[in-house]
Amino acid sequence: MVLEGLEGLEGLGLLGFSGGGDSVALFYLLLERGLPFDLAILNHGLRAQASLEVAYAKELGARHGKKVHVKKVHLQGGNLEAKGRQARYLFFEGLIKEFGYTHLILAHHLNDKLEWFLMQLAKGASLQTLLGFSALEPRTNYTLVRPLIYTPKAALLDYLHAHKHRYFEDSTNNDLRFKRNLIRHSLATPFLDLMGARGVVRSFQALELEKQSLYPPLNYLELKGVFVFKAGGQNLYYIDSLLKKLGYVLSAKQRLELAQNNFNGVVGGGFVVGCGGGLVYVARALEAKPSLPKPFKEACRKLQIPPLVRPLFFSQEWENTLATLKDFQSAQSN
Secondary structure, eight states: OOOOOOOOOOOOEEEOOOOOOOHHHHHHHHTTOOOOOEEEEEEEEEEHHHHHHHHHHHHHHHHHTTTEEEEEEEOSSSSSSHHHHHHHHHHHHHHHHHHHSSEEEEOOOHHHHHHHHHHHHHHHOOHHHHHOSSEEEOOOOSSSEETTTSHHHHHHHHHHHHHHHBBOOOOGGGGGTHHHHHIIIIIIIIHHHHOSSHHHHHHHHHHHHHHHSSSSSOOEEEETEEEEOOOOOTHHHHHHHHHHHOOOOOOOOHHHHHHHHOEEEEETEEEEEEETTTTEEEEOOOEEEEEEEHHHHHHHHHTOTTTTGGGGGGGGHHHHHHHHHHHHHHHHOO
C-alpha cells in the first residue's frame, strides 16, 4: 500500500488517532515502515464508546513504545462537527508546540476526498475548494501529512481484516441525518465500488497538478504574526491557504461572506482578514485590543491598513514595523 507525502520527512510525527479503522490501519502501516511517531487522541465526550477507544490507544502505545497524548473536551451547541474539528487542531497544535513534533499525520483517505468533492460540487465551488485537502500541506510550525489520501476505504478494511487488527466502528457514521454520511453511503462509496478507485485517483492527481499551475506559490510577508500578500484575482484561495497554516478551515459560508465583504472580517471568532492598499492581511486575532495612539492610527490610514488589522501591528517599535510594511507594499506595486 502506497503512503503519500512521507518521503524525505525528518523528525518525529504526531498521528491523529481515533481508534477507527482509518487511523488504526495508518498506525500499523507507519509501524511497518519504521517511521517515528506518537499518538494523540481527543475524547469529545459525545459517545460512551470513546473511553474504550482511548484505552485502546493507550494499549497500542504501551505495546509499541509510543507516547499517547489524551485530552477530553465537552462540546455543546450546534455545528458539533466544526467545533470538534477546531478542538482537534487546537489540541494537536498545542502538542506540536510543546513537544517539537515536525509533522502531523492524519488518516484521511480517498473516500473522504471524494465525499468532500461531491459536497462542494453541490454548493457551487472553485477548483481549490473542490479538491479540498492535499497529501502535504505546510503549516506555520509543522507539515500536515495525509498518507492515505489516494487509498480507498475498502483497501484499508481489507488490510485490517487480513492482519486481524482490532478497530472501532463509530455508530454516528451511519446516521443519515448528517449530509456527509448521506453522501458517503448513497454516492461516494457506491461510485468507488462500481467504477474502481484507479481512475478517480488519476483524476485527482491531474487536477492537483493543474491547481498548482493555476495557484502558484504565494509571495508573502510575515510581519508581527500577520501574513501579508498582494491582492489579486485569487485572494480567497490564498486566504484559505494561510488560515489553514494557522490551523483554521473556512466554511463555504465564510468564504462567501469574505468575498461579499471585500475580504474584510473576523472568522471563527479568532482570526482576522483584511484588505486595503493593494494588500491582503491574514492573522490570529488579539485577545485584548491595545489603545492606539493618534500618530500610529494616522500612519496606518496613509498605508490604507484596514482598521481590523491595525492593532496587530502596534508595539513600541511600530514605526519600524510600518516602514517594513511600506517597503513591501511598494515592491508589490512595481
